[in-house]
Amino acid sequence: MSVVDESPLAAAGRALNRPIRRTWTARGGVHRGDARYGLLFLLPFCAALIVFQYVAIGLMIRNSLFSYSFLGGTTKFVGVGNYTTLVHDPLAIQSIEVTVLFALGSVLLQVPLGLALAILLNRPGLSTTALRAIIFSPVVSSVVVVTTMWTFIYAPSGGLANSILAVFGIAPLKFITSSNEALASVIVMTLWEEVGFSMVLFLAGLQAIPRDYEEVAALDGAGALQRFWYVVLPLLRRTTLLVVVTTTVFSFQAFAQAEIMTNGGPNGSTNFMVFNIYEEAFTLGDPGYASALSVVLLLIVLVVSLTQMRAIRSRV
Numbered sequence: 513m514s515v516v517d518e519s520p521l522a523a524a525g526r527a528l529n530r531p532i533r534r535t536w537t538a539r540g541g542v543h544r545g546d547a548r549y550g551l552l553f554l555l556p557f558c559a560a561l562i563v564f565q566y567v568a569i570g571l572m573i574r575n576s577l578f579s580y581s582f583l584g585g586t587t588k589f590v591g592v593g594n595y596t597t598l599v600h601d602p603l604a605i606q607s608i609e610v611t612v613l614f615a616l617g618s619v620l621l622q623v624p625l626g627l628a629l630a631i632l633l634n635r636p637g638l639s640t641t642a643l644r645a646i647i648f649s650p651v652v653s654s655v656v657v658v659t660t661m662w663t664f665i666y667a668p669s670g671g672l673a674n675s676i677l678a679v680f681g682i683a684p685l686k687f688i689t690s691s692n693e694a695l696a697s698v699i700v701m702t703l704w705e706e707v708g709f710s711m712v713l714f715l716a717g718l719q720a721i722p723r724d725y726e727e728v729a730a731l732d733g734a735g736a737l738q739r740f741w742y743v744v745l746p747l748l749r750r751t752t753l754l755v756v757v758t759t760t761v762f763s764f765q766a767f768a769q770a771e772i773m774t775n776g777g778p779n780g781s782t783n784f785m786v787f788n789i790y791e792e793a794f795t796l797g798d799p800g801y802a803s804a805l806s807v808v809l810l811l812i813v814l815v816v817s818l819t820q821m822r823a824i825r826s827r828v
Contacts, residue, residue: 647708694781
């Protein structure tokens with residue numbers, strides 16, 4: 513009788529899979545009672561999802577076809593009139609451009625920085641655990657508190673940022689009071705606040721990769737950079753997809769930065785779409801037009817997210 517050599521991983525997988533298949537066959541699959549209990553536990557979540565997401569989206573699309581006011585009065589059906597107004601509204605076009613630039617800058621900075629931090633802190637130890645907690649703490653902090661704190665940091669006179677620059681002999685910057693610097697300043701603040709989220713996701717992805725792959729590559733003579741590029745990075749593509757998509761969605765939802773720090777200025781340089789929607793609905797009193805802006809925002813996020821998912825998944 514011939515003996516076929518197999519790797520330890522293959523042997524372990526074969527040994528683990530055998531009893532699982534027998535148990536599954538012996539029990540005849542999942543019992544109907546178990547499935548009913550599972551559906552019962554899922555029912556509250558599904559009901560909340562339908563009411564607060566799908567029904568809300570349907571109402572938003574419906575409202576975008578009308579012109580009305582929260583204060584009452586005549587509700588007039590305008591069809592695609594709100595969308596026609598949007599196309600010719602320079603403020604709306606500016607808000608789309610600003611939001612896309614903000615999302616692009618946030619993703620391009622946050623994803624590689626989160627991966628770098630995850631690689632540096634992917635080792636056991638009390639010091640690394642403490643550093644992980646420190647980096648992640650802004651994620652669970654109130655966005656209002658964080659934004660207010662950075663408003664004082666960016667203060668043109670007496671702010672912490674300019675005080676640090678003065679130590680190195682650099683002239684003070686205007687930060688959020690300059691139309692040329694405001695968007696970059698908000699991106700830096702958002703990066704500080706949210707990079708811990710990306711770091712945690714990448715840490716989970718790194719710790720899910722079996723060490724055997726890197727060890728085999730090392731035995732084949734691959735260096736640290738080669739192991740990262742040809743072994744670790746391809747196995748992190750699904751995690752990278754999750755980080756890229758979530759970071760993009762969060763960026764398109766930016767609001768507190770503009771509301772608290774800049775009020776959409778200077779000169780509309782931080783007029784994010786959500787802030788513009790809020791202004792149109794609650795300041796200018798045109799919820800129908802704000803609903804049309806919300807529909808456009810939803811479509812942009814869907815198109816960008818699906819494009820990202822397709823581009824990354826095609827390489828997995």
